[in-house]
Amino acid sequence: MSTDSLVSEYFSTGTLAGLPSGHFIDGAFVTASGGRTIETFDPGAARAFHAFAAGDCADVDRAVAAARTAQKTWGRTRGNLRGAVLMRAAALLRAEAQRFAVVESLDSGKALQEAEGDVQGAARCLEYYAGAADKIEGSSFPLGTDYVGFSVDEPVGVTAHIIPWNYPLSTAARSFAPALAAGCTVVAKPAEQTPLTALMLADLLFRAGLPAGVLNVVTGTGAEAGGPLVAHPDIRHVTFTGSVQTGVRVMQAAAAHVASVVLELGGKSPVIVMADADMDAAVEGILGAIYENAGQICSAGSRLVVERSVHAQLVDRLARRAGALRIGHGLRRPQLGPLNSAAHLDKVAGYVDAARQRGLTISAGGERTVDPDGGAGWFFQPTIIDTVSADDPVVQEEIFGPVLSVQVVDDEEEAVAIANGTNFGLVAGIYTRDFGRAHRMAREIEAGQVYINEYFAGGIEVPFGGSKQSGFGREKGLQALKSYTRIKSVTARIG
Template sequence: MMSVSAQLVEEYFASGTLTGLPDKHFIGGSWVAPAQGGKIPTFDPGTGRAFHDFAAGTAEDVAQAVAVAKSAQRDWGRAKALDRGAILYRAAMLLRQEAARFAVVESLDSGKPLQEAEGDVAGAARTFEYYAGAADKMQGDTFPLGADYLGYSINEPVGVTAHIIPWNFPISTAARGIAPALAAGCTAIAKPAETTPLTMLMLAELLHRAGLPAGVCNAVTGTGQAAGAPLVSHPDVRHVTFTGSVPTGTGVMQAVAPNVTSLVLELGGKSPLIVLGDADLDQAVDGVIGAIYENAGQICSAGSRLIVDRRVHGALVERVAERARGLQIGHGLHRAMLGPLNSDAHLAKVAGFVEDARSRGLSIATGGATTTDPATGAGWFHEPTVIDAVPALDPIVQQEIFGPVLAVQVAEDEDHALDLANGTEFGLVAGIYTRDFDAAHRMARDIDAGQIYINEYFAGGIEVPFGGNRKSGFGREKGLVALQSYTRVKSVAARIASHG
């Protein structure tokens, strides 16, 4: 019998679309048509062709979503934590049951290989499961004020929260923000990226089917200017979680400032993957390939800079380049090893970085050109690229490319590798490959980044806090610490009258 995934893939390539895709906002527990009736096409990056239209939201739609979220806030915030957790757990189970459809839609909308989308959906389900277990474990404290006083604290939900979802990991990013917000008793409004709107809409509806009351989680689609901007600046939104570029993130900071709204920013990165001279090169090569070519390098925490000890530089770069050349390029639904970039505009941006590097005389060890799906001659693809021996201040090192482009930097020793690692304005993550326990943890201590991986890039899971320093943003998502963004502490101190 053909699997659900295979049936959906067959349906898409036979018809050019999928039946039942959402084309309206999800507000107040129902599908709601856009106030002004507008529609926006969403494209399949593997073919460059539009396959569906969705709602073009405006400030009117945002206002409606905020109003229903605000109305739902009181009851949801006062619901038993056990009941909130039970709903999140049912959502996790439903997401696992419907994982095949979610993964196919995620792959189709974003372009990423289906096997990667399947991993994202599984991770999203695990996220709801994790915060389901955390919901009834957020406890206050008591304060030692002496025998005549009682002092205690209460963790209260902050209120209505807004979630601006990026296009590179739509369902993953949505889950890691919305799940802790709901667990903490907040209501949520999500605005997915205009190039990847579908799985967020599907997720909002799934949460409602899992038992989430109407209005507690809403999804409004549209452009950043027409829908995102009025959402983050709305005075009834009390917290914003934003994932995206540094320029847009600074704009969000300015937008929320007049309302004194709290904010988590997960912005760009130019993360180093450091290979010291004693490292296991087989392990390191695997790490480098996954770190830069997963999702075609469209990952904020991608290991986009390989900092390698000069003693193993030549051997490592040769092996990485050979592996990169062997990556099969193709449509995401065909489970290719390297999928397309998310849009034609982004492809042009990535290609521009590489062409500028070539014009400066940098050595391109492999790749370096745009391409198409070999099976169809269509789509927005870029060859997996390695640029060798890049100077520390070159734009290829200093600027986020957000594509399958690896910059190689040569280090003379451990201290030099550390200087190179800290040599950009970003501080999101870093990877270290070495057999030397002391060296690994010295570097983990001294690298300015929010998360460090040792001998496995992307190690960890929802249990491990994630977020950046400097221009990579502030605040932490994932782990128990993420709940702090969605709660406020109320302290109570009471004098106890003496008896008699």
């Protein structure tokens, strides 16, 4: 079915036919053990449009048991055969891209064109790790003529994946694919706000030839399904994307059974603009960095660190552009979509209201709003808060919305110090025409990834992760495979 037909179906019926409603366990959709369901909401209309299984410990146990059984064969399947399944899944995802994009936009609220990009990125992720599956290899050790020593990279076993609500399909694909390529089995728990595309992806991979039990998805709340999953004694590794506070609890739970952990947590990422920068490129980069997905991105460029001589003109240009952004329901392809939930809208609005009460200058936006066509939804205007001190909450704390905080500096040294002046260290952006300065600053900035003259540069090939309270471990790139393998060393005397 075409994109236009799917969009028309939703706006005429209030839902889409054939949406998944059960857990995906051992190759099939199944109801929750307790028979309970949860509603999922359309953020652009602030209304429920579907219900899905509310899982608990019993459902988690079923899924982990299925994954343990499947691990015995999937872990010994040749890499080229694992890769072939992932490659078929990539082709199938491209063939079904329209439905995945519409469901992703509807469930998360993001603009349809952004969801379409996410689907293509997920397919590329599957292709990338399909090519890596038969290239995981060990090493040999120089022990002299009387010994042979070598290592084997083995799959760690059953892995748990906690998927956030802001990029449900992208985040699922970027952790499922390397785990499956390495020979691990998967039990995933998507966010209760956005469960649908993770379930659809599990079904798609099964249809592409993934054996039953290799990939399982249990839906439900974090407390009733996510907590039991990361604490399950048969889980050997946990990949988590989410808040710092929840990440700490995940790490504590995993420690009880000595499971390894990758944590991709919050961010308060700076975009540094020096006076010699290409201002046209900087404006476009900053707008995308903070207003894509309504700012609901861990790596959003939520702080503008700008050299004083260009501060006024740059903020003026940004404010005019921000005020002109077209707001609307995600399926209508707006430039700025809604926030994901009423509770999150309250959080974002609370930060801006408090900043206004402290006397800070709101140069653009700063208010709640609604979809101009539908008259509802959880929307917040694209906002700029100007000339903020380094210790202010809107600089130090992750707002996770379309709110840009501006910090003014006088030189390169101060720019780096201000950029490093939070507890986060996920990414950073630098705009300057001076090649040497760009790389000096990149060297000194405390972040897992640095973009120069283009924010969000790179792709699945580039390792992604943070430092400080932004977490540890790396997803994407060949580096991600290391999280899902363990080294076994073998030494033999032959002399």
